[in-house]
Amino acid sequence: MVVITSGQTQPWIDFHPVSALANDYLLIKPGQVFRHDFSQTWHGWMVVFRPERLHSIGNGQALATQIDTLPDHCSLASSVLQDVEVGLSNMQRDSAEVIDVPTRQSLLQLQLSYVLLRLCLVQASGLHPGQSPSRAFAHYERFKKQLEKDFAKHHQVQHFSATLGLSVKSLNRACLEATGLSTKSCINQRIALEAKRLLAHTALAVQ
Known part of the structure; x- marks a missing residue:
């Protein structure tokens, strides 16, 4: 921090x-x-x-x-x-x-x-009294946590929608509302980020 x-x-x-x-x-x-x-x-x-x-x-x-x-x-x-x-x-x-x-x-x-x-x-305190995050944003937060757990092995939208108990359409809508990206783009972006992190943190070479 x-x-x-x-x-x-x-x-x-x-x-x-x-x-x-x-x-x-x-x-x-x-x-x-x-x-x-x-x-x-x-x-x-x-x-x-x-x-x-x-x-x-x-x-x-x-x-x-x-x-x-x-x-x-x-x-x-x-x-x-x-x-x-x-x-x-x-x-x-x-x-x-x-x-x-x-x-x-x-x-x-x-x-x-x-x-x-x-x-x-x-x-x-950024929320008004009694206000909670939108349902779509809550879905995205659940997806983001699941993505952190599974992205190394699972790259398909269907895996995440099934794991979260959401339809592919609902999950895609949640990702678009939260990030402006489709679910597949979020997955691909996370995989690419991990590759960059590994190159920065380790001695692994690009293959």
């Missing part, structure tokens, strides 16, 4: 430039390719963490699952940024001052969970 407090920067996430200004945050998720921008001056915070080590939230749902829905890039209101900075400042202080390792680890996990929950609340 990168939080920009002043200045601006344009790093790359998964081979696309992202223009980030003060009050913005970037969330780079496991497997994504991230490249720093060293051409501009900016100040802020960077936290590297393992999602599976995060605490569960109140209803028992893993916080790691919750943050999967957060965007890669978002602008924060000044009041929210202040809350986030307080949490990160506490983490910085306690990582240096708390000597007992198990206590320090638990404290940092709780503080990081606080920061990430703040970001989750920002996303949830």
Whole structure:
């Protein structure tokens, strides 16, 4: 996670430039390719963490699952940024001052969970009271999660529609509404992205 407090920067996430200004945050998720921008001056915070080590939230749902829905890039209101900075400042202080390792680890996990929950609340507040995402968008989110699990072995639209219990037409409509792409194009795009990631992260050659 990168939080920009002043200045601006344009790093790359998964081979696309992202223009980030003060009050913005970037969330780079496991497997994504991230490249720093060293051409501009900016100040802020960077936290590297393992999602599976995060605490569960109140209803028992893993916080790691919750943050999967957060965007890669978002602008924060000044009041929210202040809350986030307080949490990160506490983490910085306690990582240096708390000597007992198990206590320090638990404290940092709780503080990081606080920061990430703040970001989750920002996303949830974008909906009006009582409003929930559209049915098509909910279908797309389910498809996106299933695609992450199955894209290496399954490349057919029919596999995903059957697995999700949707018609091919309904799934295609959901993908078009959420991304502007057909289901097949989403699948192909994910396969191509994985190929790029492997070339960036490993010594594999193009074959």
